[in-house]
Amino acid sequence: MRLVAVSRSAVSIGMSPGLTLADARARQPDIIAVDIDRQADAAWLERIADGCDRYTPMVAIDGTDGLILDISGCAHLFGGEEALRDDLVARLRRLGMHVRAALADTPDAARAHSRHDGSAIGALPVDALELDPQDTQALRRAGLKRIGDLTSRPSAPLSARFGEATSDKLARLAQGRDIRITPRRPIPALILERRFAEPLGHVDGAMAAIEDLGVDAAVRMDEMHRGGRRFEARLFRTDGLVRSLRIETGLPTRDVPLLMRLFAERMDSLNDPIDPGFGFDLVRLAVPVLEVVSPLQLQLEGGAIADDELARLVDRLSTRLGRHRVRRLAPQDSHIPEQAVLAFPAISAIDNAVWPEPEAGEPPLRPIHLFDPPQPIEVIAGVPDGPPQRFRWRRHLHEVVHAEGPERIGALWWRRADNVGLSRDYYRIEDAKGARFWLFRHGLYGREVETPIWYMHGLFA
Amino acid sequence: MRESENILASLRARIGAIEGTKPAVGGGLFTLGLAALDARLGGGLPRGRLHELFAAEAGDQATLSAFALLLTMRIGTGPVLWIRQDKAIRQSGLLHGPGMKDLGFDPARLIEVLAPDEQALIRAAGDAVRCPEVSTVLIEPWKAARSVDLTVSRRLVIAAEKSGVTALMLRAEADPAPSAAHSRWEIRAIPAVPLDANAPGHPAFEIELIRHRGGLANFRQTLEWDRDHSAFREPALSGALVSIPARGSPSPQPARLSA
Numbered sequence: 153m154r155l156v157a158v159s160r161s162a163v164s165i166g167m168s169p170g171l172t173l174a175d176a177r178a179r180q181p182d183i184i185a186v187d188i189d190r191q192a193d194a195a196w197l198e199r200i201a202d203g204c205d206r207y208t209p210m211v212a213i214d215g216t217d218g219l220i221l222d223i224s225g226c227a228h229l230f231g232g233e234e235a236l237r238d239d240l241v242a243r244l245r246r247l248g249m250h251v252r253a254a255l256a257d258t259p260d261a262a263r264a265h266s267r268h269d270g271s272a273i274g275a276l277p278v279d280a281l282e283l284d285p286q287d288t289q290a291l292r293r294a295g296l297k298r299i300g301d302l303t304s305r306p307s308a309p310l311s312a313r314f315g316e317a318t319s320d321k322l323a324r325l326a327q328g329r330d331i332r333i334t335p336r337r338p339i340p341a342l343i344l345e346r347r348f349a350e351p352l353g354h355v356d357g358a359m360a361a362i363e364d365l366g367v368d369a370a371v372r373m374d375e376m377h378r379g380g381r382r383f384e385a386r387l388f389r390t391d392g393l394v395r396s397l398r399i400e401t402g403l404p405t406r407d408v409p410l411l412m413r414l415f416a417e418r419m420d421s422l423n424d425p426i427d428p429g430f431g432f433d434l435v436r437l438a439v440p441v442l443e444v445v446s447p448l449q450l451q452l453e454g455g456a457i458a459d460d461e462l463a464r465l466v467d468r469l470s471t472r473l474g475r476h477r478v479r480r481l482a483p484q485d486s487h488i489p490e491q492a493v494l495a496f497p498a499i500s501a502i503d504n505a506v507w508p509e510p511e512a513g514e515p516p517l518r519p520i521h522l523f524d525p526p527q528p529i530e531v532i533a534g535v536p537d538g539p540p541q542r543f544r545w546r547r548h549l550h551e552v553v554h555a556e557g558p559e560r561i562g563a564l565w566w567r568r569a570d571n572v573g574l575s576r577d578y579y580r581i582e583d584a585k586g587a588r589f590w591l592f593r594h595g596l597y598g599r600e601v602e603t604p605i606w607y608m609h610g611l612f613a
Numbered sequence: 614m615r616e617s618e619n620i621l622a623s624l625r626a627r628i629g630a631i632e633g634t635k636p637a638v639g640g641g642l643f644t645l646g647l648a649a650l651d652a653r654l655g656g657g658l659p660r661g662r663l664h665e666l667f668a669a670e671a672g673d674q675a676t677l678s679a680f681a682l683l684l685t686m687r688i689g690t691g692p693v694l695w696i697r698q699d700k701a702i703r704q705s706g707l708l709h710g711p712g713m714k715d716l717g718f719d720p721a722r723l724i725e726v727l728a729p730d731e732q733a734l735i736r737a738a739g740d741a742v743r744c745p746e747v748s749t750v751l752i753e754p755w756k757a758a759r760s761v762d763l764t765v766s767r768r769l770v771i772a773a774e775k776s777g778v779t780a781l782m783l784r785a786e787a788d789p790a791p792s793a794a795h796s797r798w799e800i801r802a803i804p805a806v807p808l809d810a811n812a813p814g815h816p817a818f819e820i821e822l823i824r825h826r827g828g829l830a831n832f833r834q835t836l837e838w839d840r841d842h843s844a845f846r847e848p849a850l851s852g853a854l855v856s857i858p859a860r861g862s863p864s865p866q867p868a869r870l871s872a
Binding site for chain 1 (some may be wrong): 668673675679680692712713714729801803804812817818838841
């Protein structure tokens with residue numbers, strides 16, 4: 153076991169990452185060692201990144217312990233770049249974090265400054281290039297110890313000797329080549345926000361602020377003849393915690409009362425209620441994508457034609473129960489019964505699928521209820537490859553009176569690595585009481601398996 | 614004179630409300646397609662009301678589902694919401710689109726709502742019944758479902774009368790409890806008239822009226838579903854050696870030998 157991270161006081165007594173725990177204990181018997189929890193670290197970093205959304209929408213996570221913010225065009229809102237940095241550092245210090253922050257023209261330069269000592273870019277050690285250890289070693293052996301030693305030389309011999317990556321990295325670090333960061337989330341089409349000098353101490357106040365923002369957003373969208381299908385309200389707490397409320401509608405909309413109903417619905421369905429803590433000092437409403445909304449058609453006697461009541465119902469239920477709990481069925485091109493139907497959220501765009509028409513005069517050939525996975529049953533058949541005579545399902549014995557089959561459905565052997573798969577022989581069964589079942593025998597007797605297993609796959613009307 | 618007319622009108626309204634037989638807004642009656650049965654029901658069953666369907670036995674769950682689905686086809690052509698509970702899916706399986714199509718129901722009409730518990734189911738049902746664009750709401754609580762009581766059914770009925778949505782309550786493995794439903798039926802599967810080569814035939818049901826707000830007497834009726842005409846018909850006598858129906862049923866089914 154080795155040390156992965158050490159505290160400041162541990163550094164002062166000579167501990168460093170990479171030291172074995174036994175060595176560390178030998179030097180200082182009373183150190184406190186805790187197992188590393190990388191997931192918790194990542195979650196914490198995500199939370200901090202969420203909190204940094206208040207400065208700019210362009211936030212990227214850098215490694216396991218860093219954040220990069222692209223503050224182009226945002227700094228003036230906070231009184232300049234230095235003021236923004238100081239505000240950020242102060243907020244994080246209040247959470248008890250040690251922070252190193254740096255401002256630079258490119259993401260790479262900012263990263264190098266925050267992670268390595270040195271006042272100017274030229275004074276940074278070559279480690280700041282973050283090359284392979286071998287390459288760094290080679291640079292040092294050649295006497296190139298600082299970035300300044302590299303920038304003063306022509307780049308062609310450098311890349312010839314140390315590889316294209318070295319000169320490329322150098323250009324990004326010291327010569328202003330700007331590689332844009334990839335933000336954690338795409339930039340929404342519309343963002344509206346409201347800041348509060350005095351934090352809002354109650355959730356109702358925050359909801360009122362969301363409503364205000366919604367009205368503003370509706371005006372903006374109305375001018376563009378656009379509407380949104382997804383909305384996200386984010387509540388920034390003063391201590392850096394951010395709570396999001398996301399809603400979705402089936403049709404693009406800019407109807408504020410409707411949005412507020414959905415937000416209230418979402419608020420009710422939260423597992424852990426929103427805790428305002430010391431208050432929210434920033435409320436933001438984002439519309440990720442705008443879509444065209446045609447102007448409403450009005451009825452002669454007044455009021456809009458209410459042909460979207462059903463869509464509203466689906467929105468409401470999807471918001472309350474979750475989008476996968478309100479669903480429609482679509483046919484799939486597969487002969488495997490359980491793969492012939494796909495259930496998709498009713499709130500997503502609907503293409504009205506056409507189901508194959510059954511043959512006239514035929515009784516139903518597919519069950520109305522399907523078990524997935526099929527349930528194994530005990531069957532007694534007259535001959536091993538014949539229809540069943542009686543079977544036991546859920547502790548009840550059923551006497552087969554009428555049977556039709558087999559309908560043989562082959563396996564998708566061409567999709568399997570070993571090119572085999574058991575065929576299924578399906579039987580439509582009616583028992584003495586009149587209940588109708590769909591059973592299958594898994595595997596052809598004598599050709600694929602020795603003792604085929606029977607399954608109950610569905611129930612007929 | 615005028616005053617007494619007013620009193621009379623208000624009394625009529627009150628009695629009407631108690632009787633609950635006034636046709637709903639978008640309502641009217643829906644028929645089952647079998648003339649004798651419809652006549653017995655006084656023209657059919659009203660839309661915009663709550664009807665309860667009970668499975669006669671635990672094994673009749675699929676029969677119950679199918680019968681409810683067939684009723685939705687008789688009720689209208691609009692969207693159908695089927696509100697189920699997670700537990701019911703574990704017990705009785707997923708709704709299978711091709712099977713519905715085989716009964717003549719277009720699965721594109723269906724919106725399936727999965728409720729995690731009884732309370733969510735009741736709330737979703739309340740919302741669905743208020744939406745006038747919906748044709749029928751199928752509510753399928755799991756087993757006994759104690760919280761689905763008289764108050765809940767009364768609320769559903771009031772909402773249904775206002776919006777004209779027909780609500781069907783599907784109860785498998787549950788005992789009838791007081792409710793505001795307009796009618797209550799018990800459904801069981803019966804042996805179908807077998808087809809050639811001893812194959813199971815068209816879906817056959819026995820339905821029993823066990824309660825009716827209009828005061829109809831209880832009765833039983835056997836039915837067979839005729840998909841090609843989207844109507845119920847009387848099954849040909851099963852076990853008969855000759856295929857000609859004994860009572861000259863209006864069955865359009867061509868004569869055929871049974872087994």
